[in-house]
Amino acid sequence: MGFLIAVMVGIVLAWAASFVRPPGSPRRAKLLAATGILGSLAGGFVLGPVLGGGNLFEMMIDPMTPVVTGIGAATLLALLSAVRMRFSRARSLPTE
DSSP states (O other): OHHHHHHHHHHHHHHHHHHHSOOOSHHHHHHHHHHHHHHHHHHHHHHHHHHTOOOTTOSSOOTHHHHHHHHHHHHHHHHHHHHHHHHHHHHHSOOO
16 A cells, blocks of 8 residues: 555656646656656655655555655655756856
């Protein structure tokens, strides 16, 4: 059950991130969704044991699961946005 919650949290946060910085194309929207899902799963695996909750493979719903997976998804989505902004600025700089 925690795995499904992690996937749903990742998709919802990717959808919310598309309002902050619109993806522009369907390919980028898929990249945002995949990044949100991977970030939420990574957050569940890494932060779950550290914070004492959020086990992704339990059948019962743990209240820490959405929190932990949300932190992971938001972190990875913010990192992706920062990298994309960095590369877009590097391409727009004039060369001499």
